Amino acid sequence: MYGNTSLTAEEAKVLNASVEDPQKLEAFEARITRGEKIEPGDWMPEQYRKQLIRMIEQHAHSEIVGALPEGTWITRAPNFKRKLALIAKVQDEIGHGQLLYSAAETLGKTREQMLMDLLSGKSKYSNVFNYPANTWADMAVIGFLVDGAAIVNQIINSKGSYGPYCRALERICYEESFHLKQGHDNFVYLATGTPVQRAMLQEALNRWYRPLLHFFGPSDRDSQHSEKLMKWRVKLASNDDMRNQFLDQYVPKIYELGLTLPDPELKKGDDGIWVFGDPDWDEFKRVINGDGPCNKERIEVRRYSELAHRWVREALLNPNEKYAIPMA
Amino acid sequence: MNTEAIKDLLYKMADDALVIGHRNSEWTGIGPMLEEDLAFSSMAQDKVGHSQALYQIIHTVFGEREPDVLAFQRSEKEFKCCQLVELPIGEYDFSLIRHFLFDHAEALRYEMLTTSTLMPLAQLAKKVRGEIKYHVMHADTFLKQLANGSEESKARMQASLNYAMPYALGIFEKSAFEDTLIGEGVFGGEEKLQHLWLEKVTGIVTTAGLQMPQVDEAKIIYGGRKGFHSEYLKSLLDEMTEVTRIDPSAEW
Numbered sequence: 404m405y406g407n408t409s410l411t412a413e414e415a416k417v418l419n420a421s422v423e424d425p426q427k428l429e430a431f432e433a434r435i436t437r438g439e440k441i442e443p444g445d446w447m448p449e450q451y452r453k454q455l456i457r458m459i460e461q462h463a464h465s466e467i468v469g470a471l472p473e474g475t476w477i478t479r480a481p482n483f484k485r486k487l488a489l490i491a492k493v494q495d496e497i498g499h500g501q502l503l504y505s506a507a508e509t510l511g512k513t514r515e516q517m518l519m520d521l522l523s524g525k526s527k528y529s530n531v532f533n534y535p536a537n538t539w540a541d542m543a544v545i546g547f548l549v550d551g552a553a554i555v556n557q558i559i560n561s562k563g564s565y566g567p568y569c570r571a572l573e574r575i576c577y578e579e580s581f582h583l584k585q586g587h588d589n590f591v592y593l594a595t596g597t598p599v600q601r602a603m604l605q606e607a608l609n610r611w612y613r614p615l616l617h618f619f620g621p622s623d624r625d626s627q628h629s630e631k632l633m634k635w636r637v638k639l640a641s642n643d644d645m646r647n648q649f650l651d652q653y654v655p656k657i658y659e660l661g662l663t664l665p666d667p668e669l670k671k672g673d674d675g676i677w678v679f680g681d682p683d684w685d686e687f688k689r690v691i692n693g694d695g696p697c698n699k700e701r702i703e704v705r706r707y708s709e710l711a712h713r714w715v716r717e718a719l720l721n722p723n724e725k726y727a728i729p730m731a
Numbered sequence: 732m733n734t735e736a737i738k739d740l741l742y743k744m745a746d747d748a749l750v751i752g753h754r755n756s757e758w759t760g761i762g763p764m765l766e767e768d769l770a771f772s773s774m775a776q777d778k779v780g781h782s783q784a785l786y787q788i789i790h791t792v793f794g795e796r797e798p799d800v801l802a803f804q805r806s807e808k809e810f811k812c813c814q815l816v817e818l819p820i821g822e823y824d825f826s827l828i829r830h831f832l833f834d835h836a837e838a839l840r841y842e843m844l845t846t847s848t849l850m851p852l853a854q855l856a857k858k859v860r861g862e863i864k865y866h867v868m869h870a871d872t873f874l875k876q877l878a879n880g881s882e883e884s885k886a887r888m889q890a891s892l893n894y895a896m897p898y899a900l901g902i903f904e905k906s907a908f909e910d911t912l913i914g915e916g917v918f919g920g921e922e923k924l925q926h927l928w929l930e931k932v933t934g935i936v937t938t939a940g941l942q943m944p945q946v947d948e949a950k951i952i953y954g955g956r957k958g959f960h961s962e963y964l965k966s967l968l969d970e971m972t973e974v975t976r977i978d979p980s981a982e983w
Contacts, residue, residue, distance in 0.1 A: 481983035712763030718880025
């Protein structure tokens with residue numbers, strides 16, 4: 404769930420019960436049907452605005468929180484090539500956050516407010532970043548598979564109806580495709596390396612398998628559907644469809660390298676749909692509600708960054724004795 | 732040309748760039764605002780790239796090992812970086828002041844080196860000069876803004892400047908080869924560089940409304956250029972080589 408909307412029963416009820424001016428709504432929906440993009444100043448239903456803010460904001464948070472587990476490996480990257488690639492990659496993720504906060508701001512919520520809501524727990528970020536990056540092999544798994552999963556989600560979302568989000572996603576997907584290449588290169592290097600490297604990679608893969616299944620959100624059977632979000636092109640594919648697309652693209656690549664996945668039930672059915680063992684959705688719920696291995700730490704780091712540097716932002720905003728002495 | 736003298740110069744420059752790049756990269760994800768994460772991360776990439784290019788000259792011109800070996804497999808004692816770059820990132824005010832002091836020295840050093848008789852270094856200097864220009868612009872902009880922002884930001888800038896200055900002067904610790912390098916036209920020498928730097932930095936600092944700290948010669952933190960480092964370099968290098976050491980025979 405990068406920028407993926409999953410609704411609780413209560414939220415779905417509010418959304419479906421919302422009432423708008425019928426004429427404006429009709430014109431709005433006709434535009435979307437024609438494939439037009441909705442732009443910031445245009446009329447839009449309140450619920451459209453609300454769900455988009457929530458989705459883009461969550462996506463932006465995922466980018467900047469997602470930079471943390473990888474960021475800790477920049478100083479430990481094993482050579483120049485990996486080090487330079489990893490700094491650039493993590494920098495891109497921060498840049499994506501910046502771009503997405505700007506896209507969300509066009510809908511009327513400030514970046515500061517979004518960051519405060521992240522710290523208070525009011526708004527979420529992708530659950531996958533609540534797991535630790537224990538070894539260098541985690542960089543390969545994250546770079547290849549977490550980024551791979553994110554691309555599946557982001558390419559779909561880039562076909563949505565809100566102009567600023569789509570344009571941000573087009574650029575993001577372009578950069579992500581390079582991330583995927585560096586992740587894949589690292590992944591293949593470890594998979595075809597020494598026994599120590601291979602064992603590291605397999606161990607990391609075992610740990611990340613379940614969070615990767617969780618990535619696209621709960622099964623369609625257990626999610627609240629909203630025809631409105633589909634009609635408004637806010638949500639464009641079901642969680643299960645995206646998950647299946649991911650498995651179909653990446654499981655063969657993992658097997659090709661002689662690696663395994665820790666799920667005896669995982670196989671592709673005759674209907675082209677992947678079946679997998681129960682990924683423990685209770686764990687997913689626990690982690691998303693704050694009880695994962697790294698939830699507290701991730702938020703603490705963001706809190707440090709926000710609060711310890713408040714003086715910098717305030718000083719930049721309030722130049723109370725600006726250039727008291729002539730510059731030349 | 733005196734090989735030892737040139738290698739000594741190249742190593743200290745490469746080690747400075749690698750270690751400050753390492754430190755700058757630590758800001759990725761935790762900067763005071765997203766734009767500063769991006770800025771420090773960009774500068775880190777440039778610095779690490781500069782160190783790689785300098786190690787590459789040591790490798791190709793002087794037959795030493797490959798850049799990855801020189802960066803990731805030398806011991807603390809063999810490093811020639813100044814102690815300024817080794818210090819932890821601290822709070823943002825310190826990192827900014829260090830970046831300001833260090834990058835002005837870098838800008839002037841590379842400017843001097845554009846006319847070096849060592850051709851690969853002169854060529855590199857011409858390229859790097861263009862990148863450092865932006866590092867310096869970034870440092871100057873933030874220094875001026877924060878020195879004039881609020882009482883707190885001004886006090887922080889001044890305190891960090893006072894703290895960093897004895898270390899910054901250590902950048903210009905002379906090697907045993909100064910006369911040789913000057914005589915052979917490889918590099919104009921640390922004394923000249925320090926003079927240019929002091930003039931430049933003093934102008935910006937005083938214009939921004941801060942006091943230029945006066946540092947007694949005895950208080951300057953020397954030693955880095957001769958392999959005597961702060962307590963921080965060892966742990967920095969241990970961290971940097973953590974993965975490589977898991978399996979030194981492997982390609983990563």
